[in-house]
Amino acid sequence: xxxxxxxxxxxxxxxxxxxxxxxxxxxxxxxxxxxxxxxxxxxxxxxxxxxxxxxxxxxxxxxxxxxxxxxxxxxxxxxxxxxxxxxxxxxxxxxxxxxxxxxxxxxxxxxxxxxxxxxxxxxxxxxxxxxxxxxxxxxxxxxxxxxxxxxxxxxxxxxxxxxxxxxxxxxxxxxxxxxxxxxxxxxxxxxxxxxxxxxxxxxxxxxxxxxxxxxxxxxxxxxxxxxxxxxxxxxxxxxxxxxxxxxxxxxxxxxxxxxxxxxxxxxxxxxxxxxxxxxxxxxxxxxxxxxxxxx
Amino acid sequence: xxxxxxxxxxxxxxxxxxxxxxxxxxxxxxxxxxxxxxxxxxxxxxxxxxxxxxxxxxxxxxxxxxxxxxxxxxxxxxxxxxxxxxxxxxxxxxxxxxxxxxxxxxxxxxxxxxxxxxxxxxxxxxxxxxxxxxxxxxxxxxxxxxxxxxxxxxxxxxxxxxxxxxxxxxxxxxxxxxxxxxxxxxxxxxxxxxxxxxxxxxxxxxxxxxxxxxxxxxxxxxxxxxxxxxxxxxxxxxxxxxxxxxxxxxxxxxxxxxxxxxxxxxxxxxxxxxxxxxxxxxxxxxxxxxxxxxxxxxxxxxxxxxxxxxxxxxxxxxxxxxxxxxxxxxx
Numbered sequence: 322x323x324x325x326x327x328x329x330x331x332x333x334x335x336x337x338x339x340x341x342x343x344x345x346x347x348x349x350x351x352x353x354x355x356x357x358x359x360x361x362x363x364x365x366x367x368x369x370x371x372x373x374x375x376x377x378x379x380x381x382x383x384x385x386x387x388x389x390x391x392x393x394x395x396x397x398x399x400x401x402x403x404x405x406x407x408x409x410x411x412x413x414x415x416x417x418x419x420x421x422x423x424x425x426x427x428x429x430x431x432x433x434x435x436x437x438x439x440x441x442x443x444x445x446x447x448x449x450x451x452x453x454x455x456x457x458x459x460x461x462x463x464x465x466x467x468x469x470x471x472x473x474x475x476x477x478x479x480x481x482x483x484x485x486x487x488x489x490x491x492x493x494x495x496x497x498x499x500x501x502x503x504x505x506x507x508x509x510x511x512x513x514x515x516x517x518x519x520x521x522x523x524x525x526x527x528x529x530x531x532x533x534x535x536x537x538x539x540x541x542x543x544x545x546x547x548x549x550x551x552x553x554x555x556x557x558x559x560x561x562x563x564x565x566x567x568x569x570x571x572x573x574x575x576x577x578x579x580x581x582x583x584x585x586x587x588x589x590x591x592x593x594x595x596x597x598x599x600x601x602x603x604x605x606x607x608x609x610x611x612x613x614x615x616x
Numbered sequence: 617x618x619x620x621x622x623x624x625x626x627x628x629x630x631x632x633x634x635x636x637x638x639x640x641x642x643x644x645x646x647x648x649x650x651x652x653x654x655x656x657x658x659x660x661x662x663x664x665x666x667x668x669x670x671x672x673x674x675x676x677x678x679x680x681x682x683x684x685x686x687x688x689x690x691x692x693x694x695x696x697x698x699x700x701x702x703x704x705x706x707x708x709x710x711x712x713x714x715x716x717x718x719x720x721x722x723x724x725x726x727x728x729x730x731x732x733x734x735x736x737x738x739x740x741x742x743x744x745x746x747x748x749x750x751x752x753x754x755x756x757x758x759x760x761x762x763x764x765x766x767x768x769x770x771x772x773x774x775x776x777x778x779x780x781x782x783x784x785x786x787x788x789x790x791x792x793x794x795x796x797x798x799x800x801x802x803x804x805x806x807x808x809x810x811x812x813x814x815x816x817x818x819x820x821x822x823x824x825x826x827x828x829x830x831x832x833x834x835x836x837x838x839x840x841x842x843x844x845x846x847x848x849x850x851x852x853x854x855x856x857x858x859x860x861x862x863x864x865x866x867x868x869x870x871x872x873x874x875x876x877x878x879x880x881x882x883x884x885x886x887x888x889x890x891x892x893x894x895x896x897x898x899x900x901x902x903x904x905x906x907x908x909x910x911x912x913x914x915x916x917x918x919x920x921x922x923x924x925x926x927x928x929x930x931x932x933x934x935x936x937x938x939x940x941x942x943x944x945x946x947x
Contacts, residue, residue: 375743376944393944397745407736409644420643423636424744461740468744 326388326472326504327351327374333382334369334528342528343369346383349523349533350609351506353388353472356498358515358536359508360594361525367508368404370525371474374506375401388472397428400470404477406461410450414443414460418467425468434467437493455486462490466497473498475507491518512591521609522590524597531597534608536590542606544579545588546571552580561600572596574606637746637754644737648723649762655719656766659712663773666705667780673698706777713770713806714797717813717842718835720763724817725834728755730827748943749936752818756932759814767807774801793910794869796846803917808924813838815931822938841927845920852919855906864905868912873905 332347344366351357359367372378373385376392376399388395408417418438422429438445441459443452449460458478465473478494479487495518498505509515522539524532532539543560550569554562557579562571572588579585588596597603642649677699683692695703732738742748778798793799800806813834820834821827850871858864859876875885877899885903888894908916 372739373944375739377739377742378942379944391944393747396743396747399743401739401743403736403739405736407740409737411647412643416643420640421744423640423643424741424746426633426636426745428745464740464744 324353325350325386326353326357327385327506329370329383329385331383332370332373332380332385334366334373334378335381342381344373344380345528347525347528347530348383349530349607351504351521351523352535352609353504354502355521356495356505356507356519357521357523358519359506359523359525360512360515361508361510361531362598363510364527365525366528367510367525368476369528371401371476371506371508372403374472375399375474377401395472397425397468398471400465400468400473402458402461402465402473402475402478404480406454406457408449408457408460408464411448413446413448414438414452415445417449417460418445418463421464421467428468430467430469433469433497434463437463437466437497440489440493454481455483455490458482458486459490462494466494469501470503472504472506475505477508477510479509480511512594516590524594526598526601530605530607531603532593532606534606538608539606540587540590540593542574542608543588543593544573544575544585545592546573546579547584548580548582552583558604560603561596634754637750638758641754641758645728645759648727648759652762652766655712655716656769659709659770660773662705662709662712663770663777666702666709667773667777670698670702670705671777671780674702709770709774709777710797710801713767713774713801716763716767716806717809717838719813720759720810721813721817721820721834721838722831724759724814725820725824725830725832726817726827728759729818729821730824730830733821733825734827742943748939752822752936752939756814756818756935760811763810763814764807767810771801771803771806774798775803778802792869793913794908799849799913799917803914804921805917805924808921808928809838809842812841812924812928812931815928815935816841819931819935819938822935845923849916849920850908852923853908853912853915856909856912857904857906859902859904861902863903866905867907868910869908869916871906871908873903875900876902876904 328350330348332344333342334344335342347366347370359370361367369378373380374387374392376387376396385392388398392399409420412420418431418434421434422431437459441456443456443459449457452460458481462478465475475494479490482490494505497503507515507519520536522532522534522536523530534542546554548554548569548571550564550567552569554571554573556576558574558576560572560574562569562573572592674696677696678692681692681696729738732741738748738751741751778793778801793802797806800809816838817830817834820837821830824830824833850869855871858867863873873885875883875898877883878901879899882904883898883900886894886898886900888898888900
């Protein structure tokens, strides 16, 4: 049993010779058996990271292991849904699933795939080109779940869905992942859609790791404090601080006991992510090292 | 619980069967498959018609016009309606066979590879239990097998028609053995060019990763290769030479001709015709003609087939290299 779903060391990816690297010196570890959110603004390198993990492209620097092996070796055990949900427009839903079965001999779970499609009340004989965005996402997800992956990589899975479809598909996905112990790694720039469903966080910014670790630990390592404007935040690590009138609101990483006159709360995921996105110079925090994570 | 785990592990090690992969590939390209079946059917129909009813009708017309007598009537060198139809049938079948490599190149560049990379469906395939290399292998093997099968039928029928009607062909002035597309269609070359089209198209698709540019590039590249190889064709086998005091007869595939001086040197013909002073001035004592007789058909044909297949293999090799360099390999 692998304990680690994805592990990266100094991972770098550069498109073209002169371009800015999409990923630059990324080191992190995502444990198996949970839901990991890969968060970051557009262009942070989320899609690049997921397509590297899916074995679709080759890193230009560093190493990446998936389920303990190189990404190219574990294709059969990894499911991947790309951001634009590519499917063959000329095939019907049923033919698409048959295509999936033929390319995943020995792994394919017809029931799971058909259930995912049936829950969306999709006509199996409808051509893919006639489907709406949400229906296509459902078919793409059925393909990915039908191969019974140990690791499921989802790139902005719900980006083009209305709230209802998003809710339904998230439910389908999470139920299936919990039932089979699938590790889900899913990227999103909509933080709200992840709150409450993920238990590991990887925040990327400009191709670098900003935050990595179990969500609870990462949240617990931060405090959202309100203090007087002239308060000194030393010796704590300040991620972001904003002065409003006589008051000051700051997201900090406590390095000792907090001043009792401050008001402090544990930030929400959204507050944490937004503060880090607004403060690109804030130091990175990794709580996912092998020793620390193997609690 | 343990049994379940073991079963899953065993299943994980099993790779998808080649048969499933081929079926999946054919399913995705079903319309192209039907188009090919239709094209082969039309070609077969036309060739069978020319072989049977077409040729019969042309002969009957020829006979009824009194052209089979010892002294043919004037106008016998003009094709009648039936002969014209027969000629059109042969030309249509030859044209169909001749255009297959270009259709294949266009399709392979655009639909087979380019569109898949452009729309991301290639990535969808690579994230099933199939490595990019196996995906490309299936993409090339399935159409290659179908092309070989279809072209075998068409070229065999073309040979049948070509071999059976040489006298009819001479009377109405249809194609000689060395002219395109009859030269390619009478042997392995048509199939080899179709495979070259497939390989060039696939390479263009992988290089450009977009359907329309790959389509154009593939067709142009194949056109250029065909043009160059067509120019090289006469030099792929040693020629025969005829010499004489007059121009030797015009026979077979003529490669070169000209005049000979008293030292045996070949010079370009000063076109003196029968002007003795002119001939003496240029020291012309005879004429030569380099040519390939009909017996050179197979040597010429097979050498060119070998070159075309080698080029196709090279394109395939480069395609796999390119794909492996870009994607994570299953070591």
